Amino acid sequence: MAEFRHMVTHAVSRRSLAAAVVALATVPSLIAAGPAQARDIMAAADVGYPPFATTKPDGSFEGIDIDIAKALSDEMGVTIKVIDQPWSATIPGLKAGKFDMILAPATITEERAQSLLFAEGYGDATFSFLLPASGPDMTSLDDLRGKTVATNKGNLFDRWLTEREKQYGWTIVRFDKHSDAAAAVAAGQADAAIMYTASVGWLSKTKPVFKPSAYIVDNKEYFGYAFRTDQAELRNKVDAALECLKKSGKIAAIFKTWTGIEPLPTGMTTTVVAGYGPEGFSNYDKTEHAGACK
Incomplete structure (x- = not known):
């Protein structure tokens, strides 16, 4: 009888062990079947370019792009971690x-x-x-005829002014940084400084000696976040989240908060583009997708 009980116990133990092995073997598959833990997204920003990305006294970052990164993180359910990179290193670093x-x-x-x-x-x-707060407003380029306009040396604004120099008769003064161009306006060395509207708005909002011109040049060009060509899935996820925002x-609210200027009513802060990416450019994906916003 004792031998019989030993045989039964041994058989049950073997069955229990086998069941345990099967159970353990199914754990990885159960984990794999569940929702995958999304990893953080590392994003490079040119910190020090207000109002898009700057450093606060405590060392953390703030600005338009930083606020958008936080909103995207919330919308996508992942964390976008921002690291500081000089602009000249961003594209090579991304590709590497x-x-x-x-x-x-x-x-x-x-x-x-x-x-x-x-x-x-x-x-x-x-x-x-960018205009002196105490000076006249500007509603057209004719208001700058014969005036002095400051700009960054060799940048796109320099080229834009130079192409129209004879037509409007303005004098161009060139500086190494747009902050120096702004200082020229504050000091009365220039009647205006040309720069992106976001920068004009931020400087006018934070420095009461300035005001933005009512005249805005809209060449139908847009700012966009960039990815490697092998990152279509990530690009598409960010694109869809941007549409939700x-x-x-x-x-639009983030831009207004940082610039004090109302975004264009039909501009890219509110316009949702069909497909993925910028329509009309290489690597645009016209695949339609339904929004699944948070």
């Missing part, structure tokens, strides 16, 4: 795999779109003029 995306106001061009993936535009790359009005 040092980070996942460029979180900076890169103007979308066909040349860039051929070697990068862009999400749809999130802001309008309009530009306008546009629909809710969050992006």
Whole structure:
């Protein structure tokens, strides 16, 4: 009888062990079947370019792009971690795999779109003029005829002014930084300084000696976040989340908070683009998708 009980116990133990092995073997598959834990997204920003990304006294970052990154993180259910990179290092660093995306106001061009993936535009790359607060307003380019206009040396605004120099008869004074161009306006050395509207708004909002011009140059160019060409899935996720933030009005509100200027009513802060990426450029994906906003 004792031998019989030993045989039964041994058989039950073997069955229990086998069941345990089967149970353990199914654990990985159960984990795999559940929702995968999304990893953080590393994003490079040119911190020190207000109002898009600057450093607070405590060392943390703030600005338009930082606020949008926080909103995207909430919408996507992942954390976008922002690291500081000089603008000249962002595209090479992205292509080398040092980070996942460029979180900076890169103007979308066909040349860039051929070697990068862009999400749809999130802001309008309009530009306008920084004026002295005590001076007259500006409603057209004719108001600058014969006046002195400050700009950054060799940048796109310099080229834009130079192309129209004979037509409007303005004198161009060139500086190494747009902060120096702004200082020239404050000191009365220039009647206006040309720069992106966001920068004009931020300087006017934070420095009462300035005001923004009512005249805005809109060349239908847009700012966009960039990704590597092998990151279509990530680009598409960010693109879809941007659409949600546009629909809710969050992006337009962020721009207004930082610039004090009302975004263009039909501009890219509110316009949802069909498909993924900027329509009309290389690497645009016209695949339609339904919004699934938080």
